[in-house]
Amino acid sequence: MNSICTPKEALVKLEHFCAYQERCHAEVVTKLYSLKMTADEIDSIVVQLIEGNFLNETRFACSFARGKHRMKSWGKIRITNELKARQISSTNITLALKEISANEYETTFNNLAERCWDGIQEKNILKKRKKFCDYLLRRGYESHFVYEKAKEMELK
Known part of the structure; x- marks a missing residue:
C-alpha cells in the first residue's frame, strides 16, 4: 500500500478485504497496521466491521473448519491448532468442529x-x-x- 490512508479509506478497503473471504480479527488488525493506522483507529474500524457484519469470528471459525477439512482433509487436531494460532476462542473452536459431521x-x-x-x-x-x-x-x-x-x- 502506498502512503497513509484515512480511517474512512481504510474502512472501505477492509470491507472489501472481509467481503472477499472470511477473516479473523488478527488478520484484520495486521492489515490495519500495514495501512499505518493507530491503535484507536484500529479499534474503531474493527467495531464498525463487526457492526456491519463484515467481521464475525464464529462465522470465520466454522467456514475455516469446513474448508480445511473438505479441501485439505485436515483432522480436528490440526484445525484446532490452526484456529488457536489465529487467536480464536475455544467456544468458537468447539462450534466450528461441530460443522464436520x-x-x-x-x-x-x-x-x-x-x-x-x-x-x-x-x-x-x-x-x-x-x-x-x-x-x-x-x-x-x-x-x-x-x-x-x-x-x-x-x-x-
Whole structure:
C-alpha cells in the first residue's frame, strides 16, 4: 500500500478485504497496521466491521473448519491448532468442529488413509507403518484412529 490512508479509506478497503473471504480479527488488525493506522483507529474500524457484519469470528471459525477439512482433509487436531494460532476462542473452536459431521470425518479419514497406505512404496513394514502414522498425525488426526487404522492396513 502506498502512503497513509484515512480511517474512512481504510474502512472501505477492509470491507472489501472481509467481503472477499472470511477473516479473523488478527488478520484484520495486521492489515490495519500495514495501512499505518493507530491503535484507536484500529479499534474503531474493527467495531464498525463487526457492526456491519463484515467481521464475525464464529462465522470465520466454522467456514475455516469446513474448508480445511473438505479441501485439505485436515483432522480436528490440526484445525484446532490452526484456529488457536489465529487467536480464536475455544467456544468458537468447539462450534466450528461441530460443522464436520462424524460420518464425513470418518469417510475423509478412511479415504485419506487408503490413499496414503497404497502410495507408500516402502517394503519394510515397520518403516511403512511409521511413514503412514506420521503422515496422518501431521494432518491432525487423533492418534487412536491412526494407530487402529495402521493395524487394520497391515492385516490387509
